[in-house]
Amino acid sequence: MDFGERLRELREERGLSMRQLAERSGVDVGVISRVERGQYKPPKITTVEKLARALELSEAEEEELLQLSGRTGSQPSEAEQHVARGETGQEVRERLAALEERVRRLEERLGEMADNSSG
DSSP: OOHHHHHHHHHHHTTOOHHHHHHHHOOOHHHHHHHHTTSSOOOOHHHHHHHHHHHTOOHHHHHHHHHHHTOTTSSOOHHHHHHHTTOOHHHHHHHHHHHHHHHHHHHHHHHHHHHHHHO
16 A cells, blocks of 8 residues: 555545545645545655644554655654754744734735725
């Protein structure tokens, strides 16, 4: 069994559509579809981890998916990347807060543009 076949099996066992898995994981539904059909290479470790969380996989199931992806150990987790860069938890929180503020401002601007175009 390859990665895509196992992903489909796990998704179907949980009664999820591809769209539901995409919404839960943040992974594009088109990517999930192509991966399941074997038309796309197995995703990066971070993507496999997102899918595993969305599917609420056991540790053994997640490890199996990682093995099938052929990417085990090739990339550090997101947390390991922050540690490797020497970032503290506080620095990560501050960066996240700045990004959230930027998103808020962009959303405001989009709202203003929508109001201007409809009025």
